[in-house]
Amino acid sequence: xxxxxxxxxxxxxxxxxxxxxxxxxxxxxxxxxxxxxxxxxxxxxxxxxxxxxxxxxxxxxxxxxxxxxxxxxxxxxxxxxxxxxxxxxxxxxxxxxxxxxxxxxxxxxxxxxxxxxxxxxxxxxxxxxxxxxxxxxxxxxxxxxxxxxxxxxxxxxxxxxxxxxxxxxxxxxxxxxxxxxxxxxxxxxxxxxxxxxxxxxxxxxxxxxxxxxxxxxxxxxxxxxxxxxxxxxxxxxxxxxxxxxxxxxxxxxxxxxxxxxxxxxxxxxxxxxxxxxxxxxxxxxxxxxxxxxxxxxxxxxxxxxxxxxxxxxxxxxxxxxxxxx
Amino acid sequence: xxxxxxxxxxxxxxxxxxxxxxxxxxxxxxxxxxxxxxxxxxxxxxxxxxxxxxxxxxxxxxxxxxxxxxxxxxxxxxxxxxxxxxxxxxxxxxxxxxxxxxxxxxxxxxxxxxxxxxxxxxxxxxxxxxxxxxxxxxxxxxxxxxxxxxxxxxxxxxxxxxxxxxxxxxxxxxxxxxxxxxxxxxxxxxxxxxxxxxxxxxxxxxxxxxxxxxxxxxxxxxxxxxxxxxxxxxxxxxxxxxxxxxxxxxxxxxxxxxxxxxxxxxxxxxxxxxxxxxxxxxxxxxxxxxxxxxxxxxxxxxxxxxxxxxxxxxxxxxxxxxxxxxxx
Numbered sequence: 289x290x291x292x293x294x295x296x297x298x299x300x301x302x303x304x305x306x307x308x309x310x311x312x313x314x315x316x317x318x319x320x321x322x323x324x325x326x327x328x329x330x331x332x333x334x335x336x337x338x339x340x341x342x343x344x345x346x347x348x349x350x351x352x353x354x355x356x357x358x359x360x361x362x363x364x365x366x367x368x369x370x371x372x373x374x375x376x377x378x379x380x381x382x383x384x385x386x387x388x389x390x391x392x393x394x395x396x397x398x399x400x401x402x403x404x405x406x407x408x409x410x411x412x413x414x415x416x417x418x419x420x421x422x423x424x425x426x427x428x429x430x431x432x433x434x435x436x437x438x439x440x441x442x443x444x445x446x447x448x449x450x451x452x453x454x455x456x457x458x459x460x461x462x463x464x465x466x467x468x469x470x471x472x473x474x475x476x477x478x479x480x481x482x483x484x485x486x487x488x489x490x491x492x493x494x495x496x497x498x499x500x501x502x503x504x505x506x507x508x509x510x511x512x513x514x515x516x517x518x519x520x521x522x523x524x525x526x527x528x529x530x531x532x533x534x535x536x537x538x539x540x541x542x543x544x545x546x547x548x549x550x551x552x553x554x555x556x557x558x559x560x561x562x563x564x565x566x567x568x569x570x571x572x573x574x575x576x577x578x579x580x581x582x583x584x585x586x587x588x589x590x591x592x593x594x595x596x597x598x599x600x601x602x603x604x605x606x607x608x609x610x611x612x613x
Numbered sequence: 614x615x616x617x618x619x620x621x622x623x624x625x626x627x628x629x630x631x632x633x634x635x636x637x638x639x640x641x642x643x644x645x646x647x648x649x650x651x652x653x654x655x656x657x658x659x660x661x662x663x664x665x666x667x668x669x670x671x672x673x674x675x676x677x678x679x680x681x682x683x684x685x686x687x688x689x690x691x692x693x694x695x696x697x698x699x700x701x702x703x704x705x706x707x708x709x710x711x712x713x714x715x716x717x718x719x720x721x722x723x724x725x726x727x728x729x730x731x732x733x734x735x736x737x738x739x740x741x742x743x744x745x746x747x748x749x750x751x752x753x754x755x756x757x758x759x760x761x762x763x764x765x766x767x768x769x770x771x772x773x774x775x776x777x778x779x780x781x782x783x784x785x786x787x788x789x790x791x792x793x794x795x796x797x798x799x800x801x802x803x804x805x806x807x808x809x810x811x812x813x814x815x816x817x818x819x820x821x822x823x824x825x826x827x828x829x830x831x832x833x834x835x836x837x838x839x840x841x842x843x844x845x846x847x848x849x850x851x852x853x854x855x856x857x858x859x860x861x862x863x864x865x866x867x868x869x870x871x872x873x874x875x876x877x878x879x880x881x882x883x884x885x886x887x888x889x890x891x892x893x894x895x896x897x898x899x900x901x902x903x904x905x906x907x908x909x910x911x912x913x914x915x916x917x918x919x920x921x922x923x924x925x926x927x928x929x930x931x932x933x934x935x936x937x938x939x940x941x
Contacts, residue, residue, distance in 0.1 A: 313752070339752070345782065350741045350775025357745020360730065361680070363752060365745075380772075384735045385742060393723035393731060394714025395936030429937050453939035 289470040297439035297471045298328050298404070298460065301446035302366065304475065306336055309364060312450060313340040315351055316368030325370045326406060326465050352378035352403065356386045356455075359401040364450060372407035372421045372459065379424075386455045387430035399455045404446070406460040408499055408549055409597050415585035418593075420549040422497075423556040425457050426526040432456040434480055434525040437501035439469035441524055444478030452480060461499045481528025485537070489519035492543040492607055495534060495560055497523045500547045500598060507603040516611055526556055534560065535568050542573035543610045547603055552580035574613030577606045615756060616842050617674055620835040625898045631673055631830050632893065633907050635665040635886045638689040640915040641698055642861075645688075645705065648919070649865050654705040656718045657734075661689030663860035666885035667792050668693040670833025670855075671760050675841055680728045682743050683762040685720035686792075686859070687732035690762060695727040698918035708925035715928045716936070730759075736797075737763065737770030740789070744776050747785030747850075758786040758844045760837065766797030768811050777852065781818040786844035788837060789815070789852040792827060798863045799871040815852035827855030828883045858883070 292300075306312045313336075318325055320333040320343040333341040344351040348369060355365035369375040375382070382403070389399050409418035425433045432454050436442040442460070449456040486501055487508050494504040501522045508518040521537050523530060538544045544564055546557030561576035582596040642660040649658050661668065664686070672681065672693035683690040691701055696712060704711030705719055712724050720734040730746065733739035743761030750757045767773050768791060780787050793811050795802055803809050812822035821843075825836040833855055840851035858880040862869040869877075893899045 345775070345778055347775035347779065349772050350744070350779055353738070353741020353772065353776070354745040354748055354779060357742030357747075358749040358752070359745070360742065361746050361749045363749045380735060380738060381741065384738055385733070389731070390939070391936050392713065392717050392721045394711070394716050396713070396723055396725055397730075398939050432938075 289472055291468050292439055292471050293466050293468050294439045294442050294460070295326065295328055295465040297443040298446055299330060300471070301443045301450070302329065302332060303335065305447055305450040306332070306340060311362065312364045312366065313342065314366045314368060315342040315344050315355060317344055317346055317370045319343060319368050324368065326462065328465070329368070348374045348378040349381050352381040353385060355401050355403070356381060356389070356399060359399045359455070360389065360397050364400050364402070366402045366404060366450060369403060369405035371417065371462070372405045373417050373419050375403070375405050375421065376419065382431065382457070383428055387428040391430055398453045400453045401455045402449045402458055403456070404458045404460060406462045406465070408461040408463055409581070409586050409593065410463050412588055412590055412593055413586075414588045418586035420581065422459055422526055423548070423550040423554060425459070426556055426559070430455070431527065432480060432525070433459065433527040435459045435497045436524060437464070437498055437522050439467065440471045441478060441484065441522070443471050444476050445480065445524060447477045448480050451477070456480070459498065463499050478524070480525060481530055482524065483530035483533035484522045484524055485519060486522045487518070487520040489517040489541065491517045491541055492545060492610055493519045493521055493537040493541045494545055494547055494603065494607070495521050495523065496547040497525070498549065500549055503598060503600055503603060504547050507600045507607065510600065511604055511607055516607060518607060531563060531567070534564065538564050538568050539571040542571055544576045545579060545603065545606045545610055546576065547579045547598055549581055549597065551583050552578060553583050555580045574610045577610050579603050579606050615845060617838045620831040620838070628893055628898055629903065629907065631669055631834070632886070632889055632904065633911060634669040634672070634693055635830065635889065636908055636911045637698065637914065638665045638668065638692050639886055640911050641688060641692060641701070641918070644915050644919060646865060648705070654707070654719070656720070657685070658719050658865040659686040659863065660859070660861045660865070661686055663880070663884070664792055664794060664827065664857045665689055666830040666889070667762070667790065667827045667833050667855045667857055670830045671762065671790055671837050674834045674837035675758060675760060678728060679757050679841070680730050680746050680759040681762070682730040682739055682746070682759065683732055684736065684739065684764060684767065685732055685734045686764070687722055688719070691722045691724055691729045691732070694724070694729040696724045696729060698915055699921035702918040702922040703925045706922040706925065707927065708922055709928045709932070710921070710925040714932070737767035737772045739763070740767065740772055740776035743787050744780045744785055747780065747787035748783060750786055751783070756845060758788060758841045760788045760790055762790045762792055764797065765791060765793040765795065765802050765811055766805065767791070768814050769806055777815055777818045777820060777850070780850040781820045784847060784849035787850045788840040788844055789850060790837065791852070791854045792857055793854050794857050794859045796863070796871070798867070801871070812852065812854035820849065821851050823851060823853045825853055825855050827857030828885045828888070830885060830889055
């Protein structure tokens, strides 16, 4: 299998789906002529033309709503929000239109819209350019939330997201675009809502997604040296949530730590912890512990920023804690 | 012939149909307050009485396959577009036979069969959707238009400007119709908008702004007809301001103390329905007895709609969980 970057894997998925279905088109800020702020849409304008790769004004609410309206009457738009931070500007459209329209209108319409957007912190971009909003999105019934980590997942999941008849918010990570991995060629899809064991283990389950998968894998390697065999479960998304996979793993290990880049308070880790407690309390040998970003607006200073984002050391510390029970 | 004929060329049957639509909406709306106080319906209730000429003028100026989309004062709009009163009333009753299966209510009526693309409760929030529908029409090279209705308050929202800009930028076949009833809840236009002549707001986007008497169904019809022609010809959006008045409060719970009795009286004299009726008779288009027959028929139709709503079943408990997602 070819070794390619997340960026190229996403690009492949976009190209293949646009070739497959003429109703698929892309719109967003700087996606066409500039080929994307992160170059994810490279080559698409040249290949598909102005009709299907469309630069928009800087008007996130406006063009997200445009995508929603187009989806309601038969197209399959892919809206690129340059980063999730700007997606917050479009949150009214996402929460009040995209996510609820089908239900609010009695199931008489569908909204096959895909919103792609990178988020995450780590580049000293400060409080307004370092958000992780997956937990907020997970809070909205009607909206699928897909969050890949490795290139193969990014490709397979994005293809499924575009084909989904439900609206999908596809959260990429700014820090993962250059990461390489093996990606199957051709028409390769992964169903939404299926978690993936990225590293099998028997002592503790690290529940994670996106960039934190890499942090957890590294932590697991180091923990192995201490004799702790951690399983790394990549959720690959939060809606649909693969609860059976979580419960299977936790039932096996008896211990779990959630690791996320969202803020601790109201993060998705708390939700997962509650679900584990409700469904697998008897299997637990210890309380579920959480690792998440510090409850502060993201600081600019590098040392402070590093202190705010979960890292290998913090994950290991939490695992040692959970192993003490 | 895709375009509707000029207002001056309309035949008696077509004029009578407009009269009938307006009477239907008025009868429907005026039946609601009593049903609301009997708790047959809940939530908000924004009535359209007084503004009928706008919705009917719009709907008659376009075709069944054209789209209409509106805000939360939309009972009159969906009726004008052609949905029978029964399912609309049933929606207000929260019944399973309602246009939105009892899950939408007064503010969220929807009927794809007549291409009424919904009522929306966030002021201005549906304008980008209309642009998207227009975009899809253009993308699929179809011959349709979208008419997007909203209130005066929406013109102060950010997305109004985003939608106007993108509609003009992409030259989508959308007609924007601002129903200026002069108040955003209790705040008069002049107290909320730096520009009181709302039709001027489209000039920043080089989109024609047209002001029209929203109490005159034929004036609205003609303005929308011309705008739809322009849209279908690929010349882009038009923005119409229809000056109108709601005879009732913002919602059922609004006593409307911010409007003077004198103002209300003056606008009542401009009631679009009896005035249009008198004009039809004086022009010899119809006989007074024709109008009386229509009035009686529409009254009965609404009574029937209420019976239908009363007798319809509620959604079942299992319906709580249906249609959040498309079943896979």
